[in-house]
Amino acid sequence: MTVPKISIIVPVFNVEQYLPRCIDSILNQSFRNFELLLIDDGSSDNSGNICDRYAKNDFRIKVFHKKNGGVSSARNVGIDNAIGDWIFFSDADDELFPNGLSILYASIGHNVDLVMAGYERYSNDGKLAYSMPIRSHRILNRKEGVRNMFRPLYYEYQGYLWTKLFKREIIQLGVRFDERIYFNEDRLFCVNYLCLQKGNVFYTTTPVYKYYERSSSAISTLKKEFNYKFLTDFDSYIQIMHLVSIYGLLQDAKIIKFSFISSYMRIQNMMKYNGIQDLKLKSRMKNVLYQYVSSIDLLWYYLVMYGKRLAKKLGMNKKSIVRKFFRKYWFNE
Incomplete structure (x- = not known):
């Protein structure tokens, strides 16, 4: 059997309504040299049967049924069984543009170890909600790649997996x-990968992926109901700061500190919104926060996030004062 150029990993859990749309978009790719790994993470609906049915009709599809362990567990099963030169991750309720893999694979020259592309965001009823108007591409070194995880060049967030093409030999490290x-x-996965890669990052805003917003997603549900699992968002930043420190990718970790403080504030606000009075937890989180950020960091964070009132008192334009504080302190600009 010929080794596929790309291994596509799709974790599957109770998505019978959306799964066929996702699989069909992958099988209809203009780029044909791939394998598709469907990881059924203990679905209780018909998702597992849908995976098996597709696998019977296409030799490129491999199905793995496992006990429910979460999306990270499912992705790790995919990584352990992938044989392609490159790895692409997709969510089971989204889809790819027909030329998505072709665009990604055509970008792997220039000593590239990671390819990042654009996406379009759709409402669950299929209406286009957002599309990046800029069509651009550039080459980043790995330091710039890490920076882009926290201060994106184009999109509001770049930490997601979809739209990225990872080299499997680096993941195997x-x-x-x-x-x-x-x-x-x-x-966290992306930053870990960037720390280990030696080559460049190819970054294009050309869309290859359709991301669908669902009201039942984990994040949207969390906004309404506090979930203690969200505390692990806090833990992820601790690991990220440790990684970039070890590999010397950021001389100053202020960019990550800003995100770390933001995570802390989000959790505190959600606890307040949901009426949770866990004083021990709040105290523990505060103690952990102060292990990594200083009182000065917190002061500048408040000046940036709550600069509107200060700007009004000083008779200054809010955007001007916030931009000045933000760039000077957090990004040394």
């Missing part, structure tokens, strides 16, 4: 998903 982390595990 020890990059795995931490199965104890339930939120921000994707950005």
Whole structure:
């Protein structure tokens, strides 16, 4: 059997309504040299049967049924069984543009170890909600790649897995998903990968992926109901700061500190919104936060996030003062 150029890993859990759309979009790719790994993570609906049915009709599809262990566990099973030169991750309720893999694979020259592409965001009823108007591409070194995880050049967030093409031989150096982390595990994976790669990052805004917003997604549900698993978002930043420190990819970790503080504030606000008075937890989180950020960091964070009132008192334009604080302190610009 010829080794496929790309291994596509799709974790599957109770998505029978959307799964055929995802699989069909992959099988209809103009780029044909791939394998598709469907990881059924203990689905209780018909998702597992759908996977098996597709596998009977296409030799490129491999199905793995496992006990439910979460999306990170499912992705790790995919990594352990992938044989392609490159790895692509997709969510089971999204889809690829027909030329998505072709665009990604055509970009692997220029000493490239990671390819990042654009996406379009759709509402669950199929209406286009967002599309990047800029069509651009550039080459980044790995330091710039890490920076882009926290201060994106184009999109509002770049920590997701989809739209990226990873080199499997780099992943085999020890990059795995931490199965104890339930939120921000994707950005942690990306940063870990960037720390180990030696080559460049090819970054294009050309869309290759359709991301669908669902009201039942983990994040949207979390906004309404506090989930203690979200505390692992906090843990992910601790690991990220440790990684970039070891590999010397950031002389100053202020960019990550800003995100770390933001994570802390989000959790505190959600606890307040849901009426949770866990004083021990709040105290523990605060103690952990102060192990990595200083009182000065927190002061500048507040100046950036709550600069509107200060700007009004000083008679200054909010955007001007926020931009000044933000760039000077957090990004040394």
